Amino acid sequence: MPLNLEIVTGEREVFKGDVDMINVPGGDGDMGILPKHAPVLSTLKPGVLRVRIGNDQQEFAIGGGFINILGDHVIILADSAERADEIDIARAEAARLRAEEMLRNPPENKEDLFRLEAALRKSEARLKAASRRSTRRTELPT
Amino acid sequence: MATAREIRRRIRSVRNIRQITRALEAVSASKVRRAQDAVQGTRPYASKARQLLADVAALAGGETRHPLLTRRDVVNSAYILLITSDRGLCGAFNTNVAREAFDFARDYGKPVSYVTIGRKGRDFLYRRGRKIVAEFANLPARPSLLDTTAATRTLIQDFLDGKCDEVYLAYTEFRSMVSQRPVIRRLLPLAAEELAGDLPKGGPRPAYEFEPGPAEILDGLLPRLTEMQVYVAVLESLASEHAARMVAMRNATDSASDLIFSLTLSYNKARQQGITNELLDIAGGTSALEQALKEAAAASRLRE
Numbered sequence: 001m002p003l004n005l006e007i008v009t010g011e012r013e014v015f016k017g018d019v020d021m022i023n024v025p026g027g028d029g030d031m032g033i034l035p036k037h038a039p040v041l042s043t044l045k046p047g048v049l050r051v052r053i054g055n056d057q058q059e060f061a062i063g064g065g066f067i068n069i070l071g072d073h074v075i076i077l078a079d080s081a082e083r084a085d086e087i088d089i090a091r092a093e094a095a096r097l098r099a100e101e102m103l104r105n106p107p108e109n110k111e112d113l114f115r116l117e118a119a120l121r122k123s124e125a126r127l128k129a130a131s132r133r134s135t136r137r138t139e140l141p142t
Numbered sequence: 143m144a145t146a147r148e149i150r151r152r153i154r155s156v157r158n159i160r161q162i163t164r165a166l167e168a169v170s171a172s173k174v175r176r177a178q179d180a181v182q183g184t185r186p187y188a189s190k191a192r193q194l195l196a197d198v199a200a201l202a203g204g205e206t207r208h209p210l211l212t213r214r215d216v217v218n219s220a221y222i223l224l225i226t227s228d229r230g231l232c233g234a235f236n237t238n239v240a241r242e243a244f245d246f247a248r249d250y251g252k253p254v255s256y257v258t259i260g261r262k263g264r265d266f267l268y269r270r271g272r273k274i275v276a277e278f279a280n281l282p283a284r285p286s287l288l289d290t291t292a293a294t295r296t297l298i299q300d301f302l303d304g305k306c307d308e309v310y311l312a313y314t315e316f317r318s319m320v321s322q323r324p325v326i327r328r329l330l331p332l333a334a335e336e337l338a339g340d341l342p343k344g345g346p347r348p349a350y351e352f353e354p355g356p357a358e359i360l361d362g363l364l365p366r367l368t369e370m371q372v373y374v375a376v377l378e379s380l381a382s383e384h385a386a387r388m389v390a391m392r393n394a395t396d397s398a399s400d401l402i403f404s405l406t407l408s409y410n411k412a413r414q415q416g417i418t419n420e421l422l423d424i425a426g427g428t429s430a431l432e433q434a435l436k437e438a439a440a441a442s443r444l445r446e
Contacts, residue, residue, distance in 0.1 A: 008190060010287040010370055012183040028353045041198065042353035043362055066359065068194055070348055075190055079287075079366070 003035050005051065007060065007076045014060065014081045015051075022074060023050040024067055025125075031067075033074060040069040044078070046122040048129045059084040061126035064118065080122070087130040096123035146412040153405045160398035163391045166231070170388035173283075174319065177381035180284065181316070184374050191367055197348075198356050198363065209302055210364040213331050217307040219253040221275065222246070223297060223329065225313035225375055226263030227383040228279055233393075235314065235322070235386035236262040239379075242324035243312035244270075255306065259293055259376060275300065285380070287373050294372045298365055301330045313375040314382035320389065322382035329371055332364060 002018040022033040025047030031040075044067055049060040063080035099120035107113050144152075224243050226236045240263055247254040256272055258264040261279040268274070278293045297309050309330040315323050352359065 006186075006190075008186045010184055010187045010366075010373060011180070013186050026353060027358070039348040039350045040353060041194070041350045041356075041359055043359060066194060066363065068190075068197075070350075075194075077187060077191055077194065077366075 003033065003072050003074055005074045005076070007049075007062075007078060007081050009078050009081050014078070014083070017053075019051045019053045021052040024076070025049070025062070026067070033069060035072055037069050037074075039071070040067065042067050044076070046079075046118060047125045049076070049081070059129040061087060061122070061129040063122045063125075082126065082129075084129040087126050089127065089130050092123050092126040092130060096120065096127060099123055144408070144412065146409055146416055149405055149409040149412055153402055153409060156398050156401050156405065160395055160402070163394040163398060167388050167391035167395060170384045170391060173384040174381055174388060176284070177377060177384055178316070181374065181377045181381060184370065184377065188370055188374070191363065191370065194359075195363055195367065197350065198359050201350060201352075201356060208360050208364055210298070210330060210368065211332050214307045217252060219255065219306050220250060220308040220310060221255050221257055221297060221300065221306040222310045222312050222326075223257045223259065223293065223372065223375075224263040224267070225311070225379045226258070226260035226266070227379070228261045228281065230262065231390060232383055232387035233390035235383055236260075236266065239263070239312055239314045239324040240266045242326060246310065246312065246326045247272075257293060257297060259290070260379075275305075281376070285373075285376055287369065290373045290376050291369050294365075294369045297330065297372075298368060311372070311375050313379045314386075316378045316381040316385065319385050322385055327375075329368065332368065 002020055003022060005015060005017065005019045005022060006013065007015040020034075024031050024033065025045045027043030027045055030047075031042070044062060044065045046063045047061075049062050051058045051060070060078075061080075061082050061084070062076070062078040065076060065078035065081075068075040068077070099116055102116055103120060107116065222243050224240065226239060230236070243256075254273075255275045256267050257275050258267065258277045259279070259281070264274065264277045264279060276293070276296045278290075281289050300306055301309055308328060311325075311327045311329045313325065313327075315325045317323055
């Protein structure tokens with residue numbers, strides 16, 4: 001009995017389908033989800049979301065959000081979500097550098113600081129998700 | 143009366159204008175469809191987020207007294223977020239929604255300040271000397287959620303800081319290609335009953351585990367629901383803008399066709415007039431010549 005997973009953002013539905021296992025960056029630490037998981041409502045941190053379907057694995061970079069696990073239905077409400085192969089590495093890298101640069105002079109406002117750190121974590125997550133993809137790609141003849 | 147040549151020039155220029163308005167109409171038509179798709183795209187998130195809110199509220203019980211959900215006993219002032227377009231050439235689109243907002247502010251009875259999304263609304267308010275707290279303009283053709291969150295954050299912040307006690311949205315609802323309606327809707331405090339209104343009530347709730355806790359989830363969820371409402375309003379307004387522009391451009395194209403028709407009529411008249419005049423000239427010339435010849439002949443006969 002597989003898990004039914006839906007990943008939605010404010011703009012679109014990113015993923016919908018049956019999967020065997022999900023790994024998410026939960027607000028209180030990473031969570032691995034298999035079928036017959038207990039019902040959970042949790043926040044998510046920006047990070048890499050991994051999904052296993054059979055022998056295949058897919059990565060998504062998500063920018064925080066919520067997860068709702070109920071029975072074999074898993075709903076992820078993400079602030080942003082991109083499939084690894086959609087990520088523009090150059091842009092993600094530029095965003096990470098920008099966030100790092102800005103953190104060098106930390107803003108006074110606590111909330112701004114928090115937001116900046118979130119931006120940094122998010123761009124790092126995107127790079128991480130994308131790099132997994134590119135390492136796999138290098139195995140292919142170019 | 144204008145000469146045939148002047149009229150011909152006029153026809154040519156009107157025809158060029160018609161070509162442009164016709165192209166703009168086609169462009170707007172395709173943009174309406176895209177904006178409508180974008181509105182549709184927000185539905186899954188919105189409904190799931192509302193479901194989540196209902197679950198959290200039902201389970202957390204008394205812990206749901208969140209400031210974003212709480213109506214204030216004393217309301218001293220309000221903000222209106224006025225959503226308009228950046229560009230014109232869309233008929234009465236911007237005027238309609240701005241007037242709706244003004245009427246609302248007049249009847250509200252308490253001081254009202256404005257936050258604007260879109261250049262037209264901002265200019266409108268400036269000209270009338272209204273108080274603008276913040277303005278956002280130049281949204282991309284396909285705005286993402288992030289493009290609108292800056293405005294929403296300002297609203298949430300000022301609401302929580304007590305700079306205003308209520309926040310209203312003024313935007314144009316998209317009903318169909320030919321019908322768009324300006325509406326005013328309360329954004330903050332969020333109407334919890336309304337948000338969860340269309341969801342099945344009661345029944346046993348699953349025994350959820352919360353991580354970290356219901357209060358934290360609510361803290362994260364409510365601002366996002368607010369952002370979504372603003373985002374949807376912006377997308378609706380965008381679809382309405384393009385539909386309004388399409389209709390305006392179709393009217394312009396029709397007017398240009400009418401104008402070309404009547405100008406062509408005058409042109410033909412002027413051309414005929416010209417030919418008639420020339421014929422008259424020639425006829426007059428010949429008859430004058432004949433007359434002169436006759437007179438000359440008569441005179442020579444007289445001399446003989």
